[in-house]
Amino acid sequence: MADIVKQILAKPIHIADQVTKLADEAQSFKQECAELKSKTEKLGTLLRQAARASSGLYERPARRIIDDTEQVLDKALALITKCRTHGLMKRVFTIIPAASFKKMSYQLENSIGDFSWLLRVSATGDEREDGCLGLPPIASNEPILGLIWEQIATLHTGNFEEKSDAAASLVSYAGDNDRYGKVIIEEGGVGPLLRLVKEGNLEGQENAARAIGLLGHDPESVEPMILAGVCSVFANILKDGPMKVQSVVAWAISELAGNHPKCQDHFAQNNIIRLLVSHLAFETIQEHSKYAVSGNKALSVDSVVLAKINNTKTNNYHKEEEKQFQSNFLHPIDNHTQTQIYSVIKTTMEMKAQSEKNKLPIKTGNNYSGAHTNTTHNHKLQQKTNSQSGAGKGREFEDPATKATMKAMAAKALQKLAKGNSSICRSITESRALLCFAVLLEKGDHEVRYYSAMALMEIAGVAEKDPELRRSAFKPNSPAAKAVVDQLLKIIENSESNLLIPCIKAIGCLARTFRATETRIISPLVRLLEEKDSEISGEISREAAIALTKFACTDNYLHGDHSKAIINAGGVKHLVQLVYFSEQITQIASLILLCFIALHVPDSEALAYAEVLTVFQWAWKQGFMVQDPDVDALLPEAKSRLELYQSRGSRGFHK
Numbered sequence: 062m063a064d065i066v067k068q069i070l071a072k073p074i075h076i077a078d079q080v081t082k083l084a085d086e087a088q089s090f091k092q093e094c095a096e097l098k099s100k101t102e103k104l105g106t107l108l109r110q111a112a113r114a115s116s117g118l119y120e121r122p123a124r125r126i127i128d129d130t131e132q133v134l135d136k137a138l139a140l141i142t143k144c145r146t147h148g149l150m151k152r153v154f155t156i157i158p159a160a161s162f163k164k165m166s167y168q169l170e171n172s173i174g175d176f177s178w179l180l181r182v183s184a185t186g187d188e189r190e191d192g193c194l195g196l197p198p199i200a201s202n203e204p205i206l207g208l209i210w211e212q213i214a215t216l217h218t219g220n221f222e223e224k225s226d227a228a229a230s231l232v233s234y235a236g237d238n239d240r241y242g243k244v245i246i247e248e249g250g251v252g253p254l255l256r257l258v259k260e261g262n263l264e265g266q267e268n269a270a271r272a273i274g275l276l277g278h279d280p281e282s283v284e285p286m287i288l289a290g291v292c293s294v295f296a297n298i299l300k301d302g303p304m305k306v307q308s309v310v311a312w313a314i315s316e317l318a319g320n321h322p323k324c325q326d327h328f329a330q331n332n333i334i335r336l337l338v339s340h341l342a343f344e345t346i347q348e349h350s351k352y353a354v355s356g357n358k359a360l361s362v363d364s365v366v367l368a369k370i371n372n373t374k375t376n377n378y379h380k381e382e383e384k385q386f387q388s389n390f391l392h393p394i395d396n397h398t399q400t401q402i403y404s405v406i407k408t409t410m411e412m413k414a415q416s417e418k419n420k421l422p423i424k425t426g427n428n429y430s431g432a433h434t435n436t437t438h439n440h441k442l443q444q445k446t447n448s449q450s451g452a453g454k455g456r457e458f459e460d461p462a463t464k465a466t467m468k469a470m471a472a473k474a475l476q477k478l479a480k481g482n483s484s485i486c487r488s489i490t491e492s493r494a495l496l497c498f499a500v501l502l503e504k505g506d507h508e509v510r511y512y513s514a515m516a517l518m519e520i521a522g523v524a525e526k527d528p529e530l531r532r533s534a535f536k537p538n539s540p541a542a543k544a545v546v547d548q549l550l551k552i553i554e555n556s557e558s559n560l561l562i563p564c565i566k567a568i569g570c571l572a573r574t575f576r577a578t579e580t581r582i583i584s585p586l587v588r589l590l591e592e593k594d595s596e597i598s599g600e601i602s603r604e605a606a607i608a609l610t611k612f613a614c615t616d617n618y619l620h621g622d623h624s625k626a627i628i629n630a631g632g633v634k635h636l637v638q639l640v641y642f643s644e645q646i647t648q649i650a651s652l653i654l655l656c657f658i659a660l661h662v663p664d665s666e667a668l669a670y671a672e673v674l675t676v677f678q679w680a681w682k683q684g685f686m687v688q689d690p691d692v693d694a695l696l697p698e699a700k701s702r703l704e705l706y707q708s709r710g711s712r713g714f715h716k
Contacts, residue, residue: 069127070112076134077105080141087144093162094144100169107176118183119214121248126179130172137165171198182214209244216253224257225265228272235275242276251289258294266306274313283321292331299336304459304467311470318477325482334488340471341497465506472512479519483530486523490534499544518563521570535574553585561601569608577619583626590635603647606654613657624661633671640676649689652680656695663706674703
């Protein structure tokens with residue numbers, strides 16, 4: 062950078078010397094030329110100062126200011142050259158407007174102001190004359206550019222406190238306007254922000270990570286940040302940083318991945334998935350490790366669980382499972398053993414707490430478990446350069462609010478990373494994450510529960526389209542999958558409105574994983590078809606209809622059994638009401654479900670009692686309904702099936 066700037070500055074310095082020399086030889090407008098000479102000499106002095114300080118110059122504004130100054134000096138040289146003409150005739154025919162000198166003087170003053178600002182903004186905080194640098198003339202038409210330059214320069218040269226304040230200012234700019242975010246990236250703000258994330262104090266790290274997350278609102282801006290190394294920096298923070306910074310980093314990851322899904326694999330390649338799951342599992346479930354307790358034989362949570370599982374599985378199958386989920390937390394199969402495992406976990410955690418109280422060593426197999434009691438690990442923590450910001454403090458000593466925020470942001474990041482990505486979903490489901498989500502849905506606070514539900518919705522959405530993932534992650538005898546389904550159903554049964562939509566969608570996406578004997582799924586969804594007096598009841602009814610359609614559609618092998626279950630749960634009368642009286646989008650979703658039920662169970666008396674054939678005849682006359690491609694494909698056949706199985710006489714009899 063220094064050599065390049067010196068080369069760029071060589072030409073304007075040479076031109077400035079020429080202007081100074083030729084100004085003494087002026088034959089006309091001598092006074093004006095003398096004034097230009099004085100200002101050019103001052104500008105030349107600043108150019109030489111800039112050349113000596115080239116290694117510390119802020120490159121982006123430096124290039125623009127040097128280019129602009131070079132053009133000004135070229136014009137000044139041309140004007141001075143005209144004033145050197147000899148001979149009466151040449152001077153007569155050389156027209157020099159008097160306003161040219163005034164304009165050139167103004168431009169030279171602007172260049173002087175630009176270079177004065179550049180030298181001040183590139184100096185360290187102690188070397189600056191005052192705290193307020195003002196705006197350079199080159200940025201007079203776009204003041205925000207000068208302000209952004211100043212903050213980025215401070216990120217390069219300021220102390221920790223000044224860098225933190227500069228990052229906070231960039232957060233404000235990026236949050237106000239997406240265009241300002243593009244300017245920050247174009248002017249080289251990502252590099253110093255990432256350095257601040259790695260090396261700053263606690264507040265500076267938080268502000269820098271938050272700024273990067275806001276810069277990710279523009280999808281086109283994410284790719285440059287990925288190329289700048291944001292993935293590796295974030296991975297290091299999630300591994301060793303302070304928890305408050307880690308939660309902001311997790312949020313920033315969710316912003317980048319949510320706005321630019323192509324970066325999902327970049328994060329996965331940097332081990333982000335495992336690190337996020339580790340934060341999710343911390344104090345949620347015990348990790349795959351053994352706990353040494355004084356006076357007792359080493360207790361392994363997994364050994365207890367494996368013993369229970371082995372009672373119902375063959376040894377060969379267990380070996381295959383253990384190999385496949387060697388880093389996972391295996392759990393019991395049925396509800397009874399599920400209760401037992403929770404008690405095992407609780408007991409182990411109590412013993413761990415007691416051992417810490419007695420200052421007994423606890424063995425762990427994972428550096429991220431939060432039990433920083435190993436002597437070697439403590440030594441490493443003491444050697445961290447970031448100890449002043451609290452990175453060396455054990456996670457277990459963080460306040461509950463920080464822990465809850467960390468879990469919520471980790472779940473949010475996993476949600477965005479999992480969306481539409483089979484490989485990442487497979488990595489998540491092969492870890493402890495599914496059970497973590499199940500536990501957090503039951504015991505977490507509002508924000509944690511919401512993002513856990515959203516993450517499960519995205520994973521289930523991918524599993525719906527990926528048979529291999531669906532079979533491996535959500536097989537009926539999988540303890541983690543059963544725990545997830547139990548919690549999703551519990552939320553649906555309790556009609557928790559803030560979590561209903563993602564839970565309904567998740568259950569619908571998993572429709573093909575349920576056996577015909579799994580009768581508890583349909584009834585809670587059918588109850589949601591009944592519209593109630595609430596702002597989101599229509600959306601809930603629509604999502605319930607869509608989820609039930611995935612049970613009753615022809616692609617589902619058990620469509621006949623599920624259709625009968627919907628009828629037996631009283632779903633037909635609710636669907637008829639929705640087709641007649643709900644919003645158009647809900648009407649169409651309900652009609653499609655009703656068509657599938659009529660196709661698979663056309664001889665049902667419930668359809669005759671509800672006069673579904675009349676509903677179909679009415680729907681056939683509604684233009685907006687028949688224009689829907691799914692309705693257009695299903696309605697004629699469903700209508701003809703009902704006409705075949707339910708004559709007018711039989712309907713009159715049922716009446």
